[in-house]
Amino acid sequence: MISSPATFYTVPMDVIHAAEICQWVYKPPYNIYGWMSWEQMQALGIEFGDPRLRSEQYVSVVNGQGMLCGFAQLFPMEGVVRLGIGMRPDLCGHGMGHLFMNAVVKEALERYPDREIDLEVLTWNQRAIRAYQKSGFTITDTYERRTPTGDKPFYCMVYDK
Template sequence: MTYKFNVMTQEQAENIAFQWHYDGDYSFYDMEADEEDLDEFLSPEERGNTTFAITKDMELVAFFSVSKIADGIFDIGLGMRPDLTGKGNGIEFLRAGMNYVQSEFNSEKITLSVATFNQRAIKLYRKGGFKDVETFKQNTNGSTFEFLKMEYTC
C-alpha cells in the first residue's frame, strides 16, 4: 500500500499536535514544544492547502508541508508518527514526499532544514539524495539551535 497525501483536517492537526510525543532529545519535535509553531500548525489558515496528512492503509502515519520559495524551488517539512520512527520507514516516506512535490508542484529543487543534533534524519536525507548547503542558528523552542539546510535537485 502506498502513502496517500490529503490536505490536513483540523481533527488530524489536533491529533498530531496533542497526541504525538517523541522520546528523549527528539521531544524537540513535539508540536507543543514551541507555542508559535503550535499556533501555526493548529490554524487552518496558516496550514492552507499545502500541509498534508499522510495515511497508509487508512491510518494517519505522518504529516508533510510544502512551501514555495521561488519558481521551481519548494521547501518541505515533515514528521512521522513517533512510534514509527527509527524503524526503517523513513526512506520510503521521504521518497514518497519527494515524488509528490515533483509531480504536484513541478519542482526543480527541494529544500529542507533539520536540527544538527538529529543525525538520524540527516543520514536519511543524505541517503535520499539531499546535499548539505549551510548551517544556521534559529530561535525556537525557547532557545537558539543550529540547523542544517539541505537541498535536492530534481
C-alpha cells in the same frame, strides 16, 4: 502498532489528523518536535490550526491502510519549496524514513515542479539526516537559527532531482 508499509501516500490534512498530530509525544531529545494542544493551535490560528494554511501547505502522510503516519508542510518560497516533516513517534527509527520522504517529495514535485526542494534539520538529528540522504537530499549549508531554546546549528539539505 508498527507496520512496515511498502508505500506511503499524501492526502489533504483534515482536522482529525491535525488534532491527532498535536497529541504525539516524542522521547527526548526529539521531544522538541512536539506541538501545542489542538485547541491552542486553533485558538491562535497558527500552522495547521489555521484552516487556510492547513489546506494550502499541509498534507497528511498515510500508509496503504489509510492510517496516519505523519505529515508534511510544503512551504512555498521564491524559487524553493521548504519541507517541514513529522513522522508518528512510534514509527521513527525503524528504517522507514526514506519511504516516508519519497511520498513527501513526490507531492512537492507535483505541486511545485519548477522549484528547488529543501529542508532544514538540526545537525544532531542524524537519524533524520540519514533518511533524507537516502531519499536524495544533500547537505548544502550549515548555519545557526533561532529556536525556542536559543540559537542552534542547522543543516540545509537540498533534493537532487
